[in-house]
Amino acid sequence: MKKWIVILLAVAIIGGSAFVYNTRSANAEPLEIGATAPDFTTTGALAGEAFEFSLSDKLKNGPVVLYFFPKVFTEGCTIEANMFAEATADFNAAGATVIGMSGDDIEGLKKFSVSECRNKFAVAPADEKIINGYQVRMAPGLAMTNRTSYVIDRQGKIVFVHSATKPHGHVAGTLEKVKALSES
Secondary structure (H helix, E strand, O other): HHHHHHHHHHHHHHHHHHHHHHHHHHOOOOOOOOOOOOOEEEEEEEEOEEEEEHHHHHOOOEEEEEEEEOOOOOHHHHHHHHHHHHHHHHHHHHHOEEEEOOOOHHHHHHHHHHOOOOOOOEEOOOOHHHHHOOOOOOOOOOOOOEEEEEEEOOOEEEEEEEEEEOOOOOOHHHHHHHHHHHHH
């Protein structure tokens, strides 16, 4: 009996360790600076209204800040959306468009675009192709993204990456980069 308990305990420890390793490494490394940003077309939400857009169309107007967040109406994602909303005028002054993306559905994102994005910038659902293309899957088997921000220049190249679990630092880093782009 004791032998079976030891075996089961060992299996649980090894299995748990493998799960933690796989969960942490789902997309542990974001795309690198200099990589070509995968183009996509999706339905986004701005001020509670749905609209179709493509990344390539947005890039015609200037750089795009594409930030991925895990889940609407969670504490960290709300804080981050509020910070991006507060800085939207600064991004616009530097010629940049901000787009938030998560694995949430469009109905939840419509509500989030009003209450937390304060009608200032668009949010959109990231499907499997987008999640995989930008290497932002939070965990294997989940359609949730980790918290990663990219600045994509007009040529479609990634020029800045910030990937961290905390929302702080994403807005400051991306804004600094788009300001530098507008000065060059």
